[in-house]
Amino acid sequence: GAVVSQHPSWVICKSGTSVKIECRSLDFQATTMFWYRQFPKQSLMLMATSNEGSKATYEQGVEKDKFLINHASLTLSTLTVTSAHPEDSSFYICSASATGGSEQFFGPGTRLTVL
Amino acid sequence: DQQVKQNSPSLSVQEGRISILNCDYTNSMFDYFLWYKKYPAEGPTFLISISSIKDKNEDGRFTVFLNKSAKHLSLHIVPSQPGDSAVYFCAASVTSGTYKYIFGTGTRLKVLA
Numbered sequence: 001g002a003v004v005s006q007h008p009s010w011v012i013c014k015s016g017t018s019v020k021i022e023c024r025s026l027d028f029q030a031t032t033m034f035w036y037r038q039f040p041k042q043s044l045m046l047m048a049t050s051n052e053g054s055k056a057t058y059e060q061g062v063e064k065d066k067f068l069i070n071h072a073s074l075t076l077s078t079l080t081v082t083s084a085h086p087e088d089s090s091f092y093i094c095s096a097s098a099t100g101g102s103e104q105f106f107g108p109g110t111r112l113t114v115l
Numbered sequence: 116d117q118q119v120k121q122n123s124p125s126l127s128v129q130e131g132r133i134s135i136l137n138c139d140y141t142n143s144m145f146d147y148f149l150w151y152k153k154y155p156a157e158g159p160t161f162l163i164s165i166s167s168i169k170d171k172n173e174d175g176r177f178t179v180f181l182n183k184s185a186k187h188l189s190l191h192i193v194p195s196q197p198g199d200s201a202v203y204f205c206a207a208s209v210t211s212g213t214y215k216y217i218f219g220t221g222t223r224l225k226v227l228a
Contacts, residue, residue, distance in 0.1 A: 004158075034215060044159065044204065044218040057213070093158050095216075102147075102214040106158040 003027055004096050006107035013084055014115055020080045021110045023094030029074035030096035034104060035067075038091045050077050074099070084114040118142045119207050121219040129227050134192040136222050138205035141186065145207035149216065150179060150190045152201045159204060163190070166210075195226045 003026040013019050023033055032051050036044040048064075050056040050071035058064045066088075068080040077096075081088055091111050095104035119140045128134045136150075146167040151159035165172040165179045165188065172179050178191045192199055202223045206216040 006158075032213065036218075041221075043220045046215055046217070049213050049215055091156065095158075097214065102208075102210055103161075104214070104216060106151075106161075108158045109156065111156055 002098070002105040004030075004094065004105045004107040006092075006094055006110050008110060009108065010111040010113075012113045012115065015085050016083055018080055018082045019084055019112060020078055021092055021094075021112070023077045023079070023096065023107055025075045025096040025098075025105070028096075028098045028105075030077075031074065031099040032097045033071055033077035034095045034097075035069060035077075035079050036093045036095070038093060038109075044093060047079075081112065084112070086114045088112065089114045117220065118145075119205060119217050119219040121203075121205060121222045123222050124220070125223040125225070127225045127227060128195045130197055131194045134190075134195045134199065134224055134226065136190045136192075136203050136205075136224065138188045138190075138219050139186060140188075140207050142207070142209075142217075143186065144209050145217075147208045147210045147214075148179070148181060148188050149206045149208070150177070151204045151206060151218075152199075153204060153221075154201055162203075192224075195224075197226050197228050200224055200226050 007022045035047045048056045048058045056069035071077040093109040095106045149164040150162045153159040163177045181188045205219040
């Protein structure tokens with residue numbers, strides 16, 4: 001149980017385009033989902049926290065207009081990187097917490113490369 | 116401001132010996148701590164956690180120790196196995212509000228056969 005999937009697992013795009021990454025909780029309902037970013041050989045940095053049906057809460061220094069987060073259902077959250085640039089190339093990981101729970105279950109991550 | 120730090124970026128240990136990974140934190144509000152194992156291009160895998168009301172938690176080969184006064188926790192792996200080679204992250208959380216995790220900087224463990 002408690003499986004979280006991400007799609008796509010990797011994506012390459014041209015600079016200036018937008019990329020959408022999906023995070024799904026497969027066997028539980030996730031009231032809260034978290035989005036992290038990891039640059040090579042660095043820590044996982046929390047970007048934002050999203051609660052189903054409400055606006056995401058972004059961490060300091062994360063541009064909410066650039067990283068659009070939608071959590072429209074209890075099993076799906078999406079992260080859209082708008083007008084991507086090479087510096088946005090990173091490994092993006094989502095996690096999900098079950099309704100009423102605190103433990104986070106992590107997805108396998110999405111490697112984004114912006115050319 | 117790095118609230119959770121792992122001061123050793125890497126560690127090498129012989130197979131069968133004990134691996135000790137350390138983590139320090141600065142925020143005294145943290146009351147729940149976790150250790151994750153991570154391979155490149157994969158999501159982190161949960162290993163073990165500890166609540167601030169305890170000072171030790173054990174699960175098989177993994178034991179986590181928490182020293183609240185020193186704001187320090189450590190993960191002991193014994194005996195170490197080559198399959199344990201990975202990057203290990205500690206994470207800290209405040210169990211109220213959004214329960215968000217703050218991750219440490221990671222320690223790359225290499226277990227030598």
